[in-house]
Amino acid sequence: MLPELQKQFMDGLLRKDDRVYKQLDGRIRSAQQQLDIYRNSYQGGLLKAMKDIYPVTQRLLGGEFFEAMCLRYITQTPCQSLDINKYSETFAEFAEQFKPVDELIYLSDVIRLEWGWHRAYQTADITLEDFTPLLSFDSAKLQSLYLSLVPSMTLLASSYPVDLIWSANQNGQADTPENINLDIKPRYFTIWRNGFDSHIDLIEPDLFEFLLSIENKLNLGAIQNNNSNFEKHLVTCLQRSYFSAYHF
Amino acid sequence: MIARNPISGVGIGLRAEHYEYVKREKPTTPWFEVLIDNYLGHGGQIQQHLRDFSELYPLTFHGVGMSLGSCDPLNKNYLGLLKKAINTYQPALISDHLCWTGFQNEYVHDLLPMPYTEEAAQHVADRIIQAQDYLNTQILIENVSSYMQYRTSEMSEAEFVAYVCELADCHLLLDINNIYVSAFNHQFDAKEYLALMPENRIKEMHLAGYEEQGDYLLDTHGQTIHAPVWELYHEAIKRFGARPTLIEWDNDIPEFQVLQQEANKAEQILDRAQTHAA
Ligand SMILES: [Fe+2]
Numbered sequence: 001m002l003p004e005l006q007k008q009f010m011d012g013l014l015r016k017d018d019r020v021y022k023q024l025d026g027r028i029r030s031a032q033q034q035l036d037i038y039r040n041s042y043q044g045g046l047l048k049a050m051k052d053i054y055p056v057t058q059r060l061l062g063g064e065f066f067e068a069m070c071l072r073y074i075t076q077t078p079c080q081s082l083d084i085n086k087y088s089e090t091f092a093e094f095a096e097q098f099k100p101v102d103e104l105i106y107l108s109d110v111i112r113l114e115w116g117w118h119r120a121y122q123t124a125d126i127t128l129e130d131f132t133p134l135l136s137f138d139s140a141k142l143q144s145l146y147l148s149l150v151p152s153m154t155l156l157a158s159s160y161p162v163d164l165i166w167s168a169n170q171n172g173q174a175d176t177p178e179n180i181n182l183d184i185k186p187r188y189f190t191i192w193r194n195g196f197d198s199h200i201d202l203i204e205p206d207l208f209e210f211l212l213s214i215e216n217k218l219n220l221g222a223i224q225n226n227n228s229n230f231e232k233h234l235v236t237c238l239q240r241s242y243f244s245a246y247h248f
Numbered sequence: 249m250i251a252r253n254p255i256s257g258v259g260i261g262l263r264a265e266h267y268e269y270v271k272r273e274k275p276t277t278p279w280f281e282v283l284i285d286n287y288l289g290h291g292g293q294i295q296q297h298l299r300d301f302s303e304l305y306p307l308t309f310h311g312v313g314m315s316l317g318s319c320d321p322l323n324k325n326y327l328g329l330l331k332k333a334i335n336t337y338q339p340a341l342i343s344d345h346l347c348w349t350g351f352q353n354e355y356v357h358d359l360l361p362m363p364y365t366e367e368a369a370q371h372v373a374d375r376i377i378q379a380q381d382y383l384n385t386q387i388l389i390e391n392v393s394s395y396m397q398y399r400t401s402e403m404s405e406a407e408f409v410a411y412v413c414e415l416a417d418c419h420l421l422l423d424i425n426n427i428y429v430s431a432f433n434h435q436f437d438a439k440e441y442l443a444l445m446p447e448n449r450i451k452e453m454h455l456a457g458y459e460e461q462g463d464y465l466l467d468t469h470g471q472t473i474h475a476p477v478w479e480l481y482h483e484a485i486k487r488f489g490a491r492p493t494l495i496e497w498d499n500d501i502p503e504f505q506v507l508q509q510e511a512n513k514a515e516q517i518l519d520r521a522q523t524h525a526a
Contacts, residue, residue: 001367003319006351025397028435034396042356078354082313082326125291196293
């Protein structure tokens with residue numbers, strides 16, 4: 001009885017299934033009105049969360065348009081996380097398919113950047129493993145090693161200067177992207193947090209490839225075969241604390 | 249079950265907007281309630297704030313993540329994080345709501361009322377027992393504001409609340425504003441509701457402001473506490489005696505001093521009740 005009631009309510013709230021109406025006592029207000037109050041509150045809660053995560057996107061689109069776009073997303077995308085801070089992970093992909101913003105070619109990457117920034121801030125702290133034993137490993141042992149990126153890290157490649165658009169819209173400044181030259185070479189970033197400080201590091205394409213291979217769980221032997229600057233990158237990453245752990 | 253440190257007087261719900269002010273001015277607020285879900289599983293500055301405030305003030309933990317009324321299995325990951333935070337910070341009280349917040353991995357992040365049936369009471373009480381056993385402490389469950397009523401209900405909300413507390417042997421966080429809002433929305437008598445509450449289980453009360461929405465009241469926590477809620481609070485304190493009381497504010501959050509003024513008003517009501525009792 002109770003599971004069925006909860007199922008019907010969720011279907012009513014999220015998928016406009018009206019089976020739940022017959023479960024509700026409509027003597028004071030109609031079943032539809034009762035459900036609408038909860039639907040508004042649900043959508044309002046997620047909208048508030050998205051406004052907090054995407055201030056730059058909101059500024060680029062204007063408040064009203066941004067809200068309408070979020071509500072469209074919210075209607076299509078039920079919240080599947082107990083932690084509301086994890087909601088809207090797929091908003092960038094939604095934006096890519098969302099016709100009305102077609103002309104804002106950089107928008108989905110700005111969304112990815114803001115999501116990465118939010119994620120970096122929220123992610124739980126971890127203790128970094130001690131990497132000094134690596135120094136004593138012979139080359140065969142190193143080749144079979146796997147590394148993990150710090151969990152706060154997001155890798156982002158963009159054809160647009162999304163970092164410049166992002167910084168131009170911080171601290172109450174608003175710079176229109178028209179003032180930023182969009183016609184530049186692709187840019188590569190790691191967005192991550194070290195202690196209390198979140199970073200957006202602009203990195204070389206080759207280092208980006210290296211990090212991507214690590215994220216894709218290749219061992220160092222496989223990475224070395226494809227990346228001639230392998231050793232340089234390994235040292236850079238260790239110096240910058242990009243890794244959290246290693247295993248074989 | 250572990251006995252927790254007692255608190256008294258009128259606390260304030262800690263919000264990010266007031267972090268800096270509270271750290272700088274160290275107001276005389278006797279305790280703060282933290283919305284613990286905002287800290288669980290998060291790191292960096294977020295955790296640091298919790299550490300800082302736990303050193304400055306007694307804290308209570310208030311959550312929505314247990315979803316005690318849901319038919320999903322209890323979320324062990326959430327409970328594990330909560331237990332760790334309880335062991336680290338030793339909050340004076342730990343509370344969640346008498347409601348469900350999602351089903352089959354879809355979450356509404358809202359407090360959905362239970363049908364007031366024997367089946368629902370047994371179900372939610374059983375989960376409260378499991379949670380209390382796991383956390384090794386008694387918890388408080390809070391009565392929620394509601395905007396819907398189920399046809400299948402077999403008892404009143406007040407009877408249901410009292411019954412579940414009894415079945416689960418848990419404590420009660422009596423939200424006075426929520427009683428008033430639900431009483432208005434569902435046309436029941438708030439004072440009769442109070443009369444049914446299990447006096448010895450009430451360990452805390454909540455006060456907040458609602459919003460008028462035409463023919464119903466919405467529990468927005470975005471305004472000062474309304475006159476009829478003060479009146480009902482007065483009534484509750486007269487009936488049950490002084491209880492730790494919290495001022496909650498979640499939307500359009502004003503300067504900290506506005507919350508302090510509300511806390512002072514509640515403090516006066518508590519003081520008057522104590523002089524009468526003496
Ligand atoms: Fe409350």
